[in-house]
Amino acid sequence: MSETSGNDQPTKRIAAIDLGTNSFHAVLVDIYPDGSFRTVDKLKEMVILAEKGLENRLSREAMDRGVEALKRIKFLCDSHKVENILAFATSAIREAENGGDFIHEVGEQVGIKVRAISGKMEAEMIGLAIRHSIVLGEEMVLMVDIGGGSVEFIIGNNKEFIYYNSLKLGVARMAANFVESDPIKKKEIQKLQKHFEEELSEVAELARKHKVKTIIGSSGTMENIGAMVAGRNSITANRTLNALEFDTADFNSLYDEFIQLNKKHRLKEKALEEKRVDIINPGMVLLKFLVDEFRIGNIRISEGALREGMILNYIRKEKDQLNLDLVANFQDPRRRSVYELLRKCNWLEAHSRHVSNFALQLFDEFKEELKLKESDRELLEYASLMHDIGYYISYRKHHKHALYLIRNSDLLGFKEDEINIMANVARYHRRSVPAKRHKRYKQLNKKLRKRVKKLSALLRVADGLDRSHYQNVQKLEIKNKAEVITLIITTHSDPELEIWGCLRKAKLLEKLTGKKLKIFAVFEGSSI
Numbered sequence: 001m002s003e004t005s006g007n008d009q010p011t012k013r014i015a016a017i018d019l020g021t022n023s024f025h026a027v028l029v030d031i032y033p034d035g036s037f038r039t040v041d042k043l044k045e046m047v048i049l050a051e052k053g054l055e056n057r058l059s060r061e062a063m064d065r066g067v068e069a070l071k072r073i074k075f076l077c078d079s080h081k082v083e084n085i086l087a088f089a090t091s092a093i094r095e096a097e098n099g100g101d102f103i104h105e106v107g108e109q110v111g112i113k114v115r116a117i118s119g120k121m122e123a124e125m126i127g128l129a130i131r132h133s134i135v136l137g138e139e140m141v142l143m144v145d146i147g148g149g150s151v152e153f154i155i156g157n158n159k160e161f162i163y164y165n166s167l168k169l170g171v172a173r174m175a176a177n178f179v180e181s182d183p184i185k186k187k188e189i190q191k192l193q194k195h196f197e198e199e200l201s202e203v204a205e206l207a208r209k210h211k212v213k214t215i216i217g218s219s220g221t222m223e224n225i226g227a228m229v230a231g232r233n234s235i236t237a238n239r240t241l242n243a244l245e246f247d248t249a250d251f252n253s254l255y256d257e258f259i260q261l262n263k264k265h266r267l268k269e270k271a272l273e274e275k276r277v278d279i280i281n282p283g284m285v286l287l288k289f290l291v292d293e294f295r296i297g298n299i300r301i302s303e304g305a306l307r308e309g310m311i312l313n314y315i316r317k318e319k320d321q322l323n324l325d326l327v328a329n330f331q332d333p334r335r336r337s338v339y340e341l342l343r344k345c346n347w348l349e350a351h352s353r354h355v356s357n358f359a360l361q362l363f364d365e366f367k368e369e370l371k372l373k374e375s376d377r378e379l380l381e382y383a384s385l386m387h388d389i390g391y392y393i394s395y396r397k398h399h400k401h402a403l404y405l406i407r408n409s410d411l412l413g414f415k416e417d418e419i420n421i422m423a424n425v426a427r428y429h430r431r432s433v434p435a436k437r438h439k440r441y442k443q444l445n446k447k448l449r450k451r452v453k454k455l456s457a458l459l460r461v462a463d464g465l466d467r468s469h470y471q472n473v474q475k476l477e478i479k480n481k482a483e484v485i486t487l488i489i490t491t492h493s494d495p496e497l498e499i500w501g502c503l504r505k506a507k508l509l510e511k512l513t514g515k516k517l518k519i520f521a522v523f524e525g526s527s528i
Contacts (some may be wrong), residue, residue: 013028094118125306133243461509502520
């Protein structure tokens with residue numbers, strides 16, 4: 001029953017290292033023949049290059065911390081047999097007069113070739129990463145990556161970037177130059193706002209011209225702000241912040257409370273990393289300035305940042321040398337990441353597509369009756385496509401393995417609630433129906449449990465219609481009457497197995513609709 005995709009073996013293993021102002025981040029990935037990549041390992045090392053604010057020189061102590069951190073990262077890369085290491089230095093090293101000395105030492109002592117990239121290149125690669133991680137439409141959005149030394153601003157949509165640049169407005173730099181009090185004083189906030197107004201005139205003009213209403217933030221400062229907002233508003237963000245979305249009223253509420261806190265009280269914020277306690281306020285003020293100045297309506301978070309952009313840029317440039325076939329990629333991050341997971345799990349493509357088509361046909365028929373939203377249709381489609389990926393682990397309990405794989409595969413572009421819905425719907429395609437005694441289902445709130453129950457009812461029937469896995473049912477007609485649901489199936493061979501498979505999985509749909517389900521088969525022109 002195995003249907004392999006031919007894309008399950010990686011072409012190359014590489015590492016991308018972002019040498020930032022506060023920390024060095026490394027991600028190790030496998031690149032696959034279709035141009036997709038999967039994370040193998042990650043490592044984050046705190047170095048604090050700007051311990052006394054961003055000055056012209058890196059201190060000897062900071063350089064030593066950086067070298068030691070890169071030695072640990074190099075050891076990790078060697079242990080995983082990484083073939084190529086990309087290492088990009090950003091503002092702190094780029095601006096230091098002895099940054100070249102540091103890069104030379106790293107080459108000599110660690111064996112990693114570090115490249116100090118321009119701020120504009122850094123911004124472009126961050127834009128690529130965000131576009132890879134988040135669903136963008138035709139609307140122009142403002143992408144913002146708040147770092148320690150610099151902030152990258154990108155204005156663009158799913159097709160183009162009309163502006164991308166790096167400005168020296170990072171939180172460590174701003175904290176050193178403008179903040180002396182704790183808690184921050186009103187006059188310090190006003191000085192920061194005035195500075196932002198002067199530095200961001202070009203960004204502001206373009207944002208107004210293109211009617212930008214959405215900010216997408218990436219990297220630590222924005223992720224911490226997003227996590228704090230989520231915690232205050234009961235938004236699910238325990239496993240991933242990617243695609244987290246909230247309106248500016250939620251941020252303003254956080255800002256008004258948070259900006260008054262001193263260090264002691266900031267340390268009590270669970271979602272705030274301790275290393276950001278002393279430098280977070282300039283980031284809060286910057287986001288508040290952007291929200292007010294540009295009249296932003298909502299804010300989204302992307303976990304894709306410079307490291308992912310480095311990988312995407314490498315794949316784009318080396319695709320011919322690596323003999324990659326990028327045709328299979330989708331522009332939409334959601335569909336692309338689902339299909340990447342399907343291919344890596346050697347999915348049962350013919351069966352899964354067949355079941356998905358039936359599930360969507362059932363959705364369209366019962367959408368109003370079950371009070372489903374159009375957004376549920378997309379989640380049902382993906383859950384149907386992924387429902388059997390648990391075979392990748394083993395046949396036994398493959399429905400539970402599917403739940404695990406979907407929840408833990410870093411699907412891009414989806415909110416955590418959406419991932420949980422798809423994972424649970426896939427889990428309930430066979431065996432027992434949703435029940436509160438099941439841990440993962442019980443963890444969902446009441447509204448999500450209702451959606452899972454309705455969508456899994458449709459998937460169970462659809463899966464039963466291809467019980468043989470040989471696409472015996474060629475056509476499905478649905479007659480939905482007051483008391484009876486009649487399915488008329490056209491098959492190319494004996495239909496008994498499909499009828500049996502469908503009826504034994506129909507009880508949940510019958511319960512939700514209060515109707516009895518019956519099946520009639522048409523085979524070679526005869527009604528059965």
